[in-house]
Amino acid sequence: MTTQAQTSLTQNVTALDGGDHVITAAFIGAHPVLALADGCVKIITDGQTKSLAPHTGAPVLLGCVAGDTLLTGGEDGKIIATSADGSLTELADNKGRWVDALVAGPAQSIAWSCGKSVFCRDGKGQIRTWDAPSSVRGLGFLPKGYRLAIAHYNGASLWFPNSEAKPESLDWKGSHLDLTVSPDGRFIVTSMQENTLHGWRLADKKDMRMSGYPSKVRSLSWSHDGQWLATSGAEAAVIWPFKDKDGPMGKPPRECGVRPAKITQVAFHPKSLVLAIGYEDNCILLCRLTDAAELLVRRPVDGAGSITSMAWDGAGKRLIFGTSEGQAGLLTLP
């Protein structure tokens, strides 16, 4: 074997039939699935692609995995769950209002937002709503209890949908975008309009600022052990240590996958400290945190756009990805 072959996994990637801007590339159960901006959802089973139009022709705005289904929010204002067998279930109809954020939570619950309105739907189909002080950009369920963290202008709110109590607020001036909750539920981190991250330690609401990005951070991924948070937005994956009580405060972040291209997507392996890194030039690398070893998954292709979505399967054997120009692929680890 040549040196090139040893550091490259490009042979292990098979192309998938994309077509339009890939909004979500994911797995539902064992099945690779793609949700495209043109409204098409494609399910791949044994190399065969099944195409569906869950929003009856309307474009898909966003998507996420919920159990064995793919949830999509469309321009029709609906939230549809697509199963691997192709069956479609309408979970919500927001009467044409665009869904701005969508997440899946514990016990088959889901949450979404349209403008200021936040909706939580439990596993039995009971929907609760709350109006945030301003438009909502990011949502995240806490790992325990039925509790939702909501990012908005000037901070975040913590809401118990089944309680009448006023949501608890976490204040920090500015426009908060995406939100993520640490797997142990100790920290909440948001990305901000001004190219920074903001975090709160929930125990005492202590603020944490993570800055230095040249652009907005739009992809965040926790390591399987919850000790690291990988982020996009720079020409290296910036990985913050969250092991200690203070989180990343006073500690420099790790950096890996340095290339002359901005990182658009990051996805930690579900079982080891390996990070998949997707770039604006549609290149993909795997980076091992322990020794900074790098493996090439995909060489950049001219005109193929940026990596817009990337996900591992539950076993960590396969990685699916898609680009803004409708290319998609599947890496199967040897």
Place this chain on the structure above:
Amino acid sequence: MSAEDKIPVTVLTGYLGAGKTTLLNRILTEPHGKKFAVVVNEFGEVGIDNDLVVGADEEVFEMNNGCICCTVRGDLIRIIESLMKRKGRFDAIIVETTGLADPAPVAQTFFVDQDVAEKTRLDAVVTVVDAKWLSERLKDAPEARNQIAFADVLILNKTDLVTEAELAAVEALIRGINPYAKLHKTQRSAVPLDAVLGRNAFDLDRILDIEPDFLEPGHHHHHSDEIGSIAITVEGDINPEKFMPWINEFTQVRGPDLLRCKGILAFKNEPRRFVFQGVHMILDGDLQRDWREDETRQSKMVFIGRKLNRQEIEAAVEACRA
């Protein structure tokens, strides 16, 4: 992405009932073969004749520098991010604001947000004005004055409802606030499309000349707290080492009161024209084409804003002479 590949955005403002929706429907239905994405206020008028209409909340956010004029439309950033995932679906975007909206946050969104600025460009701010009711509006609605001051194109509509003398008075009123916008007098918002679209009003390459249409002295006298304009012409060359620090500081310090500015300058020993334009504190400037043989090397600037002091600005510019 080059400027030509960016999707042009036209901002359509105007007080309620001025004829904004009529103009919008005119733009959408004329046989131009173009496809538009239209962003309207969620609670705004209905009956817009287009496939792709998106409701917006008109949510204005301050940037983190703590300055009151450094604002953007948060909802617009989100909407444009989603729209731009569907390439080839439309050729241009039209953002219609409510009658009460300040155009500045909308305009600034296209300069301040990196992702929006990468994919779209602000083409022009078009303001529709009601010839019959404008003078009344200016008394009770500061927004109406803002919208005129901010405009690149002014549609003076419903001219059939006023006498010639009344029309002249309204025009003078408008020119007192904004002397350099292109003004079109219309009935039922009937204006050729190229008067409204494809203006490149923020493109430094296209700022060819600043010839205020209406510069009679006397119309610039306004109460100091009202919005007005100051046009300055300097014969001879300017020293860039004095001018650049001054204009930077002036726009930073006076940003909240300064709505728009534009200028074409002759710098000493510089064969090219220096062109600048600004929105509040956001300033953009560059050397453009050479001065032509038949052109007089003179520097012209227009400042539109509140509480602007002519003597102060004139003295400051005078001090920048080469």
